[in-house]
Amino acid sequence: MSEVPESLHYTEEHEYVKPTADASIVLVGITDYAQGELGDVVYVDLPEVGAKFSQMDVFGTIEAVKAVSDLFCPVAGEVTEVNEALEGDPGLVNRDPYGDGWMIKLQVRNPEDLGQLLTAADYSSHIGE
Numbered sequence: 001m002s003e004v005p006e007s008l009h010y011t012e013e014h015e016y017v018k019p020t021a022d023a024s025i026v027l028v029g030i031t032d033y034a035q036g037e038l039g040d041v042v043y044v045d046l047p048e049v050g051a052k053f054s055q056m057d058v059f060g061t062i063e064a065v066k067a068v069s070d071l072f073c074p075v076a077g078e079v080t081e082v083n084e085a086l087e088g089d090p091g092l093v094n095r096d097p098y099g100d101g102w103m104i105k106l107q108v109r110n111p112e113d114l115g116q117l118l119t120a121a122d123y124s125s126h127i128g129e
Contacts, residue, residue: 002033009117029102038064041093075113081105
């Protein structure tokens with residue numbers, strides 16, 4: 001059974017949004033379920049700091065032994081930080097998707113967009129758990 005933390009928001013495409021101490025900044029990554037489905041992550045292609053995305057734009061790709069998948073931006077915003085650790089150790093996504101395996105920090109353009117995302121209960125139902 002996949003870990004689905006209550007405090008996060010989710011997309012149907014298996015990204016999560018995690019609040020930070022700054023209410024306008026969120027962490028974005030892929031869920032425990034998604035990393036399990038992908039298998040061993042071998043490469044993550046992430047955007048540059050300053051890149052701007054609309055909600056559900058592709059912001060990068062993730063490559064695993066089994067497949068390459070697009071990464072979708074859960075909410076509109078601007079990238080303020082990229083997790084550089086993934087460059088040398090993409091397996092962090094597998095080992096700690098909600099911790100050290102985060103992908104980007106995003107300055108949220110429209111905080112109300114967060115209300116359009118799935119709750120933990122909705123996401124659990126979506127993945128059949």
